[in-house]
Amino acid sequence: MKIKTTLLTIGDEILIGQIVDTNSAFIAQQLNQIGIEVEEILSVKDELYHIIEAFQRGIDKSDIIIVTGGLGPTKDDKTKNALCQFLNCGLIREQKVLENIIQLFASRGYTKELNNLNQDQALIPEKSTFIQNRYGTAPCLWTTIDDKIIINLPGVPFEMKGLMRDEIIPKLKDKYNSDIIFHRDILVSGIPESDLAILVEDWENEIPDYISLAYLPNRTSIDLRFTAIGNNEDELKLSVQELIDKFKLIAGEYLVSENSGKPQKIIGENLKYRGLTISTAESCTGGNIATLLTNVEGSSMYFYGSVVSYATAVKTSVLGVRPEIIQEFTVVSEQVAEQMAKGACKVLNTDIAIATTGVAGPSKGEDGKEVGTVWISVSNGIKTINKKYFYPYMDREDFIKTVSNNGLNLAIQFIRDCY
Numbered sequence: 407m408k409i410k411t412t413l414l415t416i417g418d419e420i421l422i423g424q425i426v427d428t429n430s431a432f433i434a435q436q437l438n439q440i441g442i443e444v445e446e447i448l449s450v451k452d453e454l455y456h457i458i459e460a461f462q463r464g465i466d467k468s469d470i471i472i473v474t475g476g477l478g479p480t481k482d483d484k485t486k487n488a489l490c491q492f493l494n495c496g497l498i499r500e501q502k503v504l505e506n507i508i509q510l511f512a513s514r515g516y517t518k519e520l521n522n523l524n525q526d527q528a529l530i531p532e533k534s535t536f537i538q539n540r541y542g543t544a545p546c547l548w549t550t551i552d553d554k555i556i557i558n559l560p561g562v563p564f565e566m567k568g569l570m571r572d573e574i575i576p577k578l579k580d581k582y583n584s585d586i587i588f589h590r591d592i593l594v595s596g597i598p599e600s601d602l603a604i605l606v607e608d609w610e611n612e613i614p615d616y617i618s619l620a621y622l623p624n625r626t627s628i629d630l631r632f633t634a635i636g637n638n639e640d641e642l643k644l645s646v647q648e649l650i651d652k653f654k655l656i657a658g659e660y661l662v663s664e665n666s667g668k669p670q671k672i673i674g675e676n677l678k679y680r681g682l683t684i685s686t687a688e689s690c691t692g693g694n695i696a697t698l699l700t701n702v703e704g705s706s707m708y709f710y711g712s713v714v715s716y717a718t719a720v721k722t723s724v725l726g727v728r729p730e731i732i733q734e735f736t737v738v739s740e741q742v743a744e745q746m747a748k749g750a751c752k753v754l755n756t757d758i759a760i761a762t763t764g765v766a767g768p769s770k771g772e773d774g775k776e777v778g779t780v781w782i783s784v785s786n787g788i789k790t791i792n793k794k795y796f797y798p799y800m801d802r803e804d805f806i807k808t809v810s811n812n813g814l815n816l817a818i819q820f821i822r823d824c825y
Contacts, residue, residue, distance in 0.1 A: 412464035416475035441584035457488035475561030477544035479523035497529040504528035541565040595627040634806040669814035677708040687750035690764035725749030743783035783799040
């Protein structure tokens with residue numbers, strides 16, 4: 407049975423770009439794990455008319471509407487009033503919710519009598535039931551309309567996540583017997599999206615109806631996502647693997663990983679499997695590659711350290727880049743990048759190192775190189791891969807992110823080819 411869901415976020419702060427809606431991404435991931443599809447994601451203003459209109463849209467299109475935001479104690483939190491108008495009912499005070507609020511404040515050292523705004527958080531629509539919020543003062547609301555459900559969650563991310571994991575997902579699993587949805591991503595690099603689509607066109611045309619393929623390009627690579635829907639997970643996994651095996655025969659040279667994900671995680675898995683260590687020597691990326699690598703749990707097993715050699719003097723004094731090489735080829739060059747990588751391997755005693763040297767902007771480099779020029783090197787002291795990139799139209803932040811991802815992808819290629 408296919409269950410459709412609408413996700414609705416309420417808050418002016420989302421619409422003006424003050425905060426990013428991470429709640430919807432988390433909820434969608436949780437739902438997908440139990441086979442419930444998200445039909446659409448909406449964001450609306452803190453205004454009664456817009457909220458009520460969104461409730462109606464969700465009811466018309468979906469089986470479940472999950473709403474985040476607008477349950478707080480201040481005047482700009484209008485979700486409960488909107489829900490009452492939509493349901494044509496009033497608010498009632500729930501003593502158990504009030505007791506939870508009192509206990510929560512007491513646990514935080516607040517001993518004064520609750521003000522009216524905090525007490526009003528115990529008001530819920532009389533046609534709704536509540537789910538106690540152990541993480542905050544606003545209760546979760548569960549409303550059944552015929553055979554459809556509206557679920558109102560607080561917008562505070564850690565409260566929403568706790569309620570989704572502990573309460574909502576178990577309840578939805580009990581209620582619905584939905585199809586299994588199996589996802590698997592593979593990572594492709596070194597070929598433009600359009601060229602890849604042409605290369606695998608015949609293969610793609612033979613994909614069965616119960617499996618869909620999505621191209622998910624990012625700055626430096628392409629994720630190919632297989633989504634298989636059915637009632638037997640083992641059969642779905644086998645069918646997807648067969649498609650991947652056929653893909654390798656056609657485009658295997660561009661396949662970076664059969665189990666895609668963030669490149670820093672893929673590197674970590676490869677390094678641990680082979681018992682290798684890694685370090686970085688970063689100039690234009692300013693330590694961002696090291697940050698990405700250490701964001702992975704367990705990275706202390708293989709990541710030893712980084713030299714952020716932003717100044718030319720650090721490249722020579724710490725990493726051992728020869729001054730005559732810089733003088734002959736300039737600091738942003740293939741030769742300097744390679745010596746930086748080899749120097750990092752030696753200084754930090756690692757098997758592999760990633761090095762970057764380039765011009766992030768907004769002005770030209772000290773050697774006159776154009777903004778957006780970068781060299782990346784990956785080396786183990788004996789074998790080396792060097793590659794030049796040019797991104798003249800990126801702002802500084804995007805340049806650093808893109809170069810960092812390129813460095814990680816080049817390291818994945820290096821590990822694959824050299825080990």
